[in-house]
Structures are given as C-alpha cells and as structure tokens.
Amino acid sequence: MTTPRGAWSAAGAVAGVAGLAVSHAATMVLTLRSSPLVAVAEMVIQHVPGVVAERAIQVLGSKDKPVLVVVIFLLTMLFAMWAGRLAERSWWKPVLVWVGLAGIGLLAVLTRFDASSLDFLPVAAGLVTWIVVLSFITEPLHDVDAEESTPAQGKSRRSFLIRTALLGFAGAGVAVFGQNFGARRRHVEETRRLLNLPVTDRPAPGGANVGVEGMPPWRTPIGKFYKVHTAVVVPTVEPQDWSLRIHGMVDREITLSYQELVDRPIVQRWMTLNCVSNPVGGPLIGNAWWSGVPLAQILAEAGVSDRADAVLQTSHDGWTCGTPLEALTDPDRQAMLAIAMNGEPLPIDHGFPVRTLVPGLYGYVSACKWVVDMKVTTFDQVDAYWTKKGWSEHGPVKIASRIDMPQNGDEVEKGVVVVGGHAWKQHTGIAGVEIAVDGGAWRSVELGHVPNVDTWVQWRTEVELEEGDHTVRVRAIGAAGEVQTGVERDVLPDGATGWHEIQVSAT
Ligand SMILES: Nc1nc2c(c(=O)[nH]1)N[C@H]1C(S)=C(S)[C@@H](COP(=O)(O)O)O[C@H]1N2
Numbered sequence: 001m002t003t004p005r006g007a008w009s010a011a012g013a014v015a016g017v018a019g020l021a022v023s024h025a026a027t028m029v030l031t032l033r034s035s036p037l038v039a040v041a042e043m044v045i046q047h048v049p050g051v052v053a054e055r056a057i058q059v060l061g062s063k064d065k066p067v068l069v070v071v072i073f074l075l076t077m078l079f080a081m082w083a084g085r086l087a088e089r090s091w092w093k094p095v096l097v098w099v100g101l102a103g104i105g106l107l108a109v110l111t112r113f114d115a116s117s118l119d120f121l122p123v124a125a126g127l128v129t130w131i132v133v134l135s136f137i138t139e140p141l142h143d144v145d146a147e148e149s150t151p152a153q154g155k156s157r158r159s160f161l162i163r164t165a166l167l168g169f170a171g172a173g174v175a176v177f178g179q180n181f182g183a184r185r186r187h188v189e190e191t192r193r194l195l196n197l198p199v200t201d202r203p204a205p206g207g208a209n210v211g212v213e214g215m216p217p218w219r220t221p222i223g224k225f226y227k228v229h230t231a232v233v234v235p236t237v238e239p240q241d242w243s244l245r246i247h248g249m250v251d252r253e254i255t256l257s258y259q260e261l262v263d264r265p266i267v268q269r270w271m272t273l274n275c276v277s278n279p280v281g282g283p284l285i286g287n288a289w290w291s292g293v294p295l296a297q298i299l300a301e302a303g304v305s306d307r308a309d310a311v312l313q314t315s316h317d318g319w320t321c322g323t324p325l326e327a328l329t330d331p332d333r334q335a336m337l338a339i340a341m342n343g344e345p346l347p348i349d350h351g352f353p354v355r356t357l358v359p360g361l362y363g364y365v366s367a368c369k370w371v372v373d374m375k376v377t378t379f380d381q382v383d384a385y386w387t388k389k390g391w392s393e394h395g396p397v398k399i400a401s402r403i404d405m406p407q408n409g410d411e412v413e414k415g416v417v418v419v420g421g422h423a424w425k426q427h428t429g430i431a432g433v434e435i436a437v438d439g440g441a442w443r444s445v446e447l448g449h450v451p452n453v454d455t456w457v458q459w460r461t462e463v464e465l466e467e468g469d470h471t472v473r474v475r476a477i478g479a480a481g482e483v484q485t486g487v488e489r490d491v492l493p494d495g496a497t498g499w500h501e502i503q504v505s506a507t
C-alpha cells in the first residue's frame with residue numbers, strides 16, 4: 001500500500017508556503033522593498049504589452065496588481081505541489097523544480113532597477129527552505145511507502161502529520177513575524193509625518209464648488225485622489241537618502257539633496273492632474289494644492305543645450321517618462337518638483353519625497369513620482385516606459401468634460417433636475433460648457449470659479465425632465481474657442497475623446 005498522491009502534493013504545498021514565507025521575512029529583515037514573489041509580479045508588469053496592461057486595468061481596475069500577485073502565488077503553489085509529487089520517486093527532481101522557481105525569482109530581483117547586492121538573499125533563503133522542508137516532511141512518507149501494513153506504518157503516518165503541523169505552525173509564525181511587513185514603510189511614514197515643510201494648506205477658493213449635492217469636491221482630498229503606478233510595492237525613500245541628479249545635455253551637472261531642494265523658494269498652486277488612460281467620463285483625475293520648487297530655474301542653472309528637446313525622468317523604482325523640455329523650462333507653465341500636496345508632505349503613494357508635476361500634460365509623460373534622475377536629451381534617444389508600449393511621445397491633455405450628477409442609470413424625480421460636473425483643459429483653460437438633453441440643442445451652463453487655467457472647472461445647470469427615460473450629454477469649449485469633439489477615440493495612444501453621456505429615468 002502506498003500513500004495517497006494527495007499527501008505528497010500537500011507536502012509540496014506546505015514546503016512551498018514555508019519557502020515563500022521565509023523569503024518574505026528575509027525581505028523584511030533586510031528592509032528590501034519587496035519580496036521575490038512581488039518582484040516577479042513587477043517583472044511581468046514590465047514586460048506585458050501595453051494593450052494587455054490596458055485591458056487588465058480596465059477589467060480589474062485597481063485590483064489588477066493584487067490579482068496578479070495572487071495568480072503568481074497560485075502558480076508557484078502548483079509547481080510546489082508538483083515538486084511534492086516528484087519527491088515520491090526522486091530526491092533530485094523536486095530540487096530541480098525549486099531551483100527553477102528560485103531562478104525566476106532571482107532574475108526578477110536582480111533585474112529590478114533598484115536592485116541591491118543583498119537582493120539574492122531572500123531568494124536563497126526561500127530555496128533552502130523549500131528543499132529542507134520538503135525532505136523533512138516527506139521523510140515519514142517514504143517510510144509509509146516502504147513498510148507493509150504494520151503498526152510501524154501508522155507511526156510513520158503520524159510522524160508525517162506531526163511534522164506537517166509543526167511546519168504549518170512555524171510558517172504561520174514566520175508570517176506573523178512578517179507583519180513587520182511594512183516596517184520600512186512605517187518608518188518612512190513616521191519621517192514624513194514629522195517633516196516641517198515651509199508649505200501651507202488652502203481650502204478651495206470661493207465659488208469653485210458649484211454646490212451640486214453628491215458631486216466630488218473641486219479640491220480632491222488626498223484619500224480620494226486617484227493613483228496610478230506600475231510598482232506593486234511603492235518605493236519608500238527616506239528624504240535624507242533622496243537626491244535628484246540633473247545631467248545629460250547640460251553645461252553643469254546638478255545634484256540636489258532634499259534639504260537643498262526644500263531650502264529653495266517654494267511656489268504653491270492649484271493644479272489638476274489626469275491620466276491618459278482615463279476613459280470618457282472616467283475617474284482618473286484629481287485636483288490639489290501643490291507646493292514645490294519651480295523646475296525652470298533649476299534647469300536654467302544647469303544650462304540646457306539648445307539641441308535638447310526632452311528630459312528623460314527616472315523614478316526610484318525604475319519607471320521612466322520622456323517630457324518635452326520646453327514644458328519644463330517655460331516660466332509661464334510652472335512645472336515643479338512637488339514636495340507637498342494639500343499642505344501635507346507628499347503622500348508615499350503619490351511620490352514621496354519628491355515628484356514632478358507639469359501643468360497641461362498627462363501624468364505618463366510628466367508626473368514622475370519618486371523622481372531621482374533627469375537626463376536632458378533628445379526625443380529620438382528616449383525610450384520611456386509607456387511610449388515603448390505604444391503610447392504617444394508627447395502627452396498634452398485633451399479638452400474633456402464629465403457629468404457627475406446625476407449618475408448614469410440614476411432614477412430622478414421628474415420636474416426640475418440639477419445637473420453638474422467637471423470640465424478641463426489644463427494650461428489653456430475652459431471658456432464654456434454645454435449640455436444637450438435627449439439629443440436636442442446645446443445650451444450653456446453655469447461655470448464655477450477657477451483660480452488659474454491649470455485646474456478643472458465645476459459646472460451646473462437645471463433641466464426640466466418629463467416622466468420617462470432621458471439622455472444628457474456634455475461638451476466643453478476651450479479658451480481659444482475650440483469645441484470638444486464628439487468623435488469617439490480610445491485612450492490609446494494619446495487619450496480618449498468623445499462626449500460623456502448619461503441615461504436617467506424620471507419618475
Ligand atoms: N514612478 C512612477 N511615476 C508615475 C507613474 C508610475 O507608474 N511610476 N505613473 C504615471 C501616471 S501614468 C500618472 S497618470 C500619474 C498618476 O499620479 P498619482 O498616482 O499621484 O495620481 O503618475 C505618473 N507617475
């Protein structure tokens with residue numbers, strides 16, 4: 001009589017979890033950014049084609065990264081169970097499986113932009129754990145196989161169960177210990193909280209909010225501000241470890257420390273940031289009060305070459321973007337190295353300690369979070385993260401508008417209905433907004449106040465709706481008189497176009 005297949009698979013799974021737990025704990029102890037499993041997820045994100053990434057984001061939303069990590073975990077477990085089954089007949093075949101898995105992990109951690117020389121250690125610790133744990137818990141199983149149906153067999157079975165349970169507890173222990181998870185992040189969070197920056201907070205200017213109930217506020221609170229980044233575990237950078245190097249086609253290379261940056265004159269302004277992947281009517285946009293240091297001045301000190309037309313920005317996590325140089329040097333545009341958002345030191349997820357912001361450009365070509373390097377160059381030399389995946393090289397924001405209230409599918413009371421929303425064309429501004437009910441004539445609505453042309457504007461109006469189903473659509477008119485197009489285009493390669501339309505039923 002032999003042991004059931006399931007026991008071997010289970011042994012493999014236990015060994016698999018134990019190895020992952022140990023590699024995770026080692027990551028935490030060494031205060032590395034992310035465990036090998038997460039590094040593999042990031043490697044996948046680096047290499048998936050743009051369209052696939054786009055679909056994944058659309059289907060899974062902000063869950064795309066957790067889902068990817070779970071999928072990679074489950075795949076690892078499948079291999080681990082396979083290793084367990086192989087252990088029944090061979091000692092070296094499971095080792096090959098473990099080495100193969102560890103090889104992928106090693107590749108992922110070492111090719112990471114912020115790889116450190118310690119990065120191989122969690123992988124090695126995990127590999128050793130896999131091998132040792134599997135042979136430890138399968139040892140009694142071999143005895144069960146070898147022995148006839150005797151009392152000794154029962155003993156071996158018990159021994160297997162005891163060893164498995166033991167390992168289970170040890171694994172749980174390591175996992176709990178791994179709740180130091182984020183010890184590093186907590187530390188940076190603490191530093192961030194204690195920072196005393198020469199910045200101020202500011203409420204939305206009077207009249208910016210048009211007072212439509214249920215609509216997002218004009219000034220986006222930090223917790224409601226959308227987040228887009230490729231990092232699965234975001235960089236946690238202590239300000240004293242941060243520096244920005246500006247080099248390439250410049251007369252004088254400049255390296256700025258955090259203190260040097262903060263000691264410069266700070267500017268503060270309202271600015272709306274949005275994502276090129278935002279579909280018509282979508283949520284990937286936010287407006288905040290930003291504090292930072294103007295980039296034009298710093299670039300002037302560096303002395304950029306006349307032949308340069310781009311800046312390749314690199315984040316601490318290796319993400320890159322190519323930004324039109326003229327948008328950074330233009331004194332009117334006020335591109336900045338931002339250190340604070342809504343009066344708080346930049347939140348970690350939004351790029352702490354320093355990120356770039358350029359009014360009028362989509363985030364993917366400009367708003368580099370955790371920025372550490374700026375290379376002045378030419379666009380034909382730039383091979384940035386999203387442009388490699390088929391997105392357009394320049395990313396000026398397109399004129400757009402959205403209906404926030406009522407929401408698509410809402411039931412409203414017939415009669416007078418308040419309609420409201422937002423419109424934006426950062427850096428040139430919005431002159432008017434029009435809506436059309438049930439495909440009728442366009443009519444102007446009332447606009448809220450804006451402090452500058454770099455923010456979105458709220459709008460509101462009242463419409464008379466009879467009982468039944470209705471559609472409402474919106475379009476914006478830019479400061480130069482341009483009318484937002486109704487031609488529908490996808491977000492790829494340079495931002496969606498088309499009118500936002502909602503359907504409501506009045507009862
Ligand atoms: N390091 C880094 N910076 C980044 C990104 C990223 O993936 N990594 N995404 C960019 C994109 S596509 C956008 S739209 C903005 C989003 O900024 P937010 O997350 O603060 O809203 O950050 C930009 N900066």
Ligand SMILES: [Mo]
Nearest residue numbers: 275276363364
């Ligand atoms: Mo974006």
